[in-house]
Amino acid sequence: xxxxxxxxxxxxxxxxxxxxxxxxxxxxxxxxxxxxxxxxxxxxxxxxxxxxxxxxxxxxxxxxxxxxxxxxxxxxxxxxxxxxxxxxxxxxxxxxxxxxxxxxxxxxxxxxxx
Amino acid sequence: xxxxxxxxxxxxxxxxxxxxxxxxxxxxxxxxxxxxxxxxxxxxxxxxxxxxxxxxxxxxxxxxxxxxxxxxxxxxxxxxxxxxxxxxxxxxxxxxxxxxxxxxxxxx
Numbered sequence: 001x002x003x004x005x006x007x008x009x010x011x012x013x014x015x016x017x018x019x020x021x022x023x024x025x026x027x028x029x030x031x032x033x034x035x036x037x038x039x040x041x042x043x044x045x046x047x048x049x050x051x052x053x054x055x056x057x058x059x060x061x062x063x064x065x066x067x068x069x070x071x072x073x074x075x076x077x078x079x080x081x082x083x084x085x086x087x088x089x090x091x092x093x094x095x096x097x098x099x100x101x102x103x104x105x106x107x108x109x110x111x112x113x114x
Numbered sequence: 115x116x117x118x119x120x121x122x123x124x125x126x127x128x129x130x131x132x133x134x135x136x137x138x139x140x141x142x143x144x145x146x147x148x149x150x151x152x153x154x155x156x157x158x159x160x161x162x163x164x165x166x167x168x169x170x171x172x173x174x175x176x177x178x179x180x181x182x183x184x185x186x187x188x189x190x191x192x193x194x195x196x197x198x199x200x201x202x203x204x205x206x207x208x209x210x211x212x213x214x215x216x217x218x219x220x221x222x
Binding site for chain 1: 118145146148150155156157158159160163201203205207208209210211212213214215
């Protein structure tokens with residue numbers, strides 16, 4: 001275990017469904033991130049939260065809605081997704097936005113949109 | 115625009131056959147170059163941070179080096195358990211910007 005826990009590990013959803021991904025960190029970090037990882041592509045940054053405030057929204061479609069209720073929890077709410085949204089969604093945390101040890105990642109949620 | 119390019123895309127080595135992975139970067143003001151290892155079905159795992167040209171860091175069979183334009187991850191006498199995807203990243207804006215990775219397979 002890395003100290004960053006993501007649930008569920010796998011999710012299959014229809015294009016009209018609404019679901020949420022959850023991330024919890026037990027490291028005392030104060031910044032959290034969502035990344036999307038698709039085959040043959042680099043990790044794509046989606047959202048950055050620092051001290052529970054969103055500091056970056058990387059041109060992500062509105063069908064993805066993040067929520068950070070406190071420094072330990074991060075959610076990604078999903079609705080009306082498209083098949084091209086199928087990917088591995090990774091949550092990460094760090095101490096500060098540009099820490100020397102980079103990020104600690106969770107194991108990801110494998111999302112399939114049908 | 116900040117860019118991170120990794121090569122080769124895939125590498126197959128025999129156990130004990132040393133080699134190097136390359137990460138070239140273009141960034142305005144380097145604030146750290148990071149190497150991660152990612153196993154199938156898992157998130158990336160932190161390996162090294164390098165900050166300045168000439169810096170080197172080692173961990174078991176891995177050694178990372180940095181120049182002003184690129185970083186190398188040298189793998190000495192690899193074992194099958196070193197098989198994984200190796201990612202490099204630099205800070206760009208608020209967050210880490212990753213390359214596509216090098217998929218390494220070490221066969222017995």
